[in-house]
Amino acid sequence: MENIRPLILITNDDSINAPGIHQLADCVRSLGDVYVVAPENPHSGQSAALTVGGPLRITELPSQTDGVRLFTVNGTPVDCVKLALHAIVPRIPDAVFSGINHGSNSGINVTYSGTMGAVLEACMQGIPAVGFSLLHHSLKADFSLSTAFVATIAAQVLAKGLPKGVCLNVNIPAKVIPEGIKVCRATTGHWTDEYKRYLDPMGVPFYWLTGHFVNEEPNAEDTDEYWLKCRYISVVPVSTDQTAKDAIKDLAERFDS
Amino acid sequence: MENIRPLILITNDDSINAPGIHQLADCVRSLGDVYVVAPENPHSGQSAALTVGGPLRITELPSQTDGVRLFTVNGTPVDCVKLALHAIVPRIPDAVFSGINHGSNSGINVTYSGTMGAVLEACMQGIPAVGFSLLHHSLKADFSLSTAFVATIAAQVLAKGLPKGVCLNVNIPAKVIPEGIKVCRATTGHWTDEYKRYLDPMGVPFYWLTGHFVNEEPNAEDTDEYWLKCRYISVVPVSTDQTAKDAIKDLAERFDS
Numbered sequence: 001m002e003n004i005r006p007l008i009l010i011t012n013d014d015s016i017n018a019p020g021i022h023q024l025a026d027c028v029r030s031l032g033d034v035y036v037v038a039p040e041n042p043h044s045g046q047s048a049a050l051t052v053g054g055p056l057r058i059t060e061l062p063s064q065t066d067g068v069r070l071f072t073v074n075g076t077p078v079d080c081v082k083l084a085l086h087a088i089v090p091r092i093p094d095a096v097f098s099g100i101n102h103g104s105n106s107g108i109n110v111t112y113s114g115t116m117g118a119v120l121e122a123c124m125q126g127i128p129a130v131g132f133s134l135l136h137h138s139l140k141a142d143f144s145l146s147t148a149f150v151a152t153i154a155a156q157v158l159a160k161g162l163p164k165g166v167c168l169n170v171n172i173p174a175k176v177i178p179e180g181i182k183v184c185r186a187t188t189g190h191w192t193d194e195y196k197r198y199l200d201p202m203g204v205p206f207y208w209l210t211g212h213f214v215n216e217e218p219n220a221e222d223t224d225e226y227w228l229k230c231r232y233i234s235v236v237p238v239s240t241d242q243t244a245k246d247a248i249k250d251l252a253e254r255f256d257s
Numbered sequence: 258m259e260n261i262r263p264l265i266l267i268t269n270d271d272s273i274n275a276p277g278i279h280q281l282a283d284c285v286r287s288l289g290d291v292y293v294v295a296p297e298n299p300h301s302g303q304s305a306a307l308t309v310g311g312p313l314r315i316t317e318l319p320s321q322t323d324g325v326r327l328f329t330v331n332g333t334p335v336d337c338v339k340l341a342l343h344a345i346v347p348r349i350p351d352a353v354f355s356g357i358n359h360g361s362n363s364g365i366n367v368t369y370s371g372t373m374g375a376v377l378e379a380c381m382q383g384i385p386a387v388g389f390s391l392l393h394h395s396l397k398a399d400f401s402l403s404t405a406f407v408a409t410i411a412a413q414v415l416a417k418g419l420p421k422g423v424c425l426n427v428n429i430p431a432k433v434i435p436e437g438i439k440v441c442r443a444t445t446g447h448w449t450d451e452y453k454r455y456l457d458p459m460g461v462p463f464y465w466l467t468g469h470f471v472n473e474e475p476n477a478e479d480t481d482e483y484w485l486k487c488r489y490i491s492v493v494p495v496s497t498d499q500t501a502k503d504a505i506k507d508l509a510e511r512f513d514s
Contacts, residue, residue, distance in 0.1 A: 079466075108497065112305050166501045181513055248494060
């Protein structure tokens, strides 16, 4: 019997035009047949948003690489995963990889991340899934220093899967050859929500998001931010179940009736 | 010294035009001063999406009710919370309430929920926060059977707060007087991602999301879906930290290098 090559679905939130997604496809194409299904347009900060009341279209683009097919969807990263599974891939993929994101998704960023929204979607569908992000926002970022690590993690996940209900959020330090890989937890923190205020030509104010991430535990040695500062790749296991189970008992005493 | 009335921020994902948000304001306005800051347009399924690369505007609308001010933002539920905290409310609110959503946010829905996206945002900012959802999609849904419960939960949260990093996802059965309140965990499940396929007038296909939620543990008596079927209001504590901490040790053995 002929061995079937693994089937790999790749998506992102920076769109089909971002170099990161093609780098990711390059990293893993020796491991299986690759379907890239990416948003037509950038969807940073789109979290697990999905299109509930409008039409979605699929467009196949020409691919220059054997074993890699390219598609766009006019929607969010979650739409890409859902519609790929429904109407594009020939069978359930062996893994879904998202990224490589142009910018960090460490710590609390996972909540807002379109990269990780796609990963959580795949995980809820029972497919091993990993999001990759490079700590560099530029579309000209250099991915070459970490591609071997990305390929290693992808091959490991393809070979052994992941625990049920758990996906991985991988962040990669920029501009260095990583020292290694550390599995750790997400740093607790918050964003300072500073908006820059403008006046439009009619004198009416509008606001534009800015601000920065405040790490509430900069010295905690078991966190992703800590290991990224040490030039390691951070791997945070992320659960699809957000229930705060430790809080159930106390809250039941307050609220049950 | 004069007692200061509590300050309550209310938002939703169904927009300022949805009856549910005005029902929620009515339920809690005896408890404090109310600022309603809601999206201009519906944002169901928008999760924790936020506007990262465009302008946001704030518009104040006339209010018919003493102690209730009404504002819209041309963005997502998360934008409403962020911008309200930055530029609308006079001080940090004592609580943020989101809803009442027209439709269920039980089980895995919390991932996609704009209602809960706003709640998670407030929780990350350290503010006690609760999302309320009625299991009925109609804009003509009858909220009157459960308003006393909503007011009770809101008053409890205002009086005693919530554990750090934990917010509440409250779902309310439709068309019945609830039997009571149960604190429980989110049901594990997934959506069947069925899309309806159409051809446009040019013969080009497009897709529209449909499908339904598959409860993977219909008999688990500690889940929200179970208690909702028993006509109880379900209260699920939700964590802002999605790290799957139980998985760290095993995965470290596989990936650390």
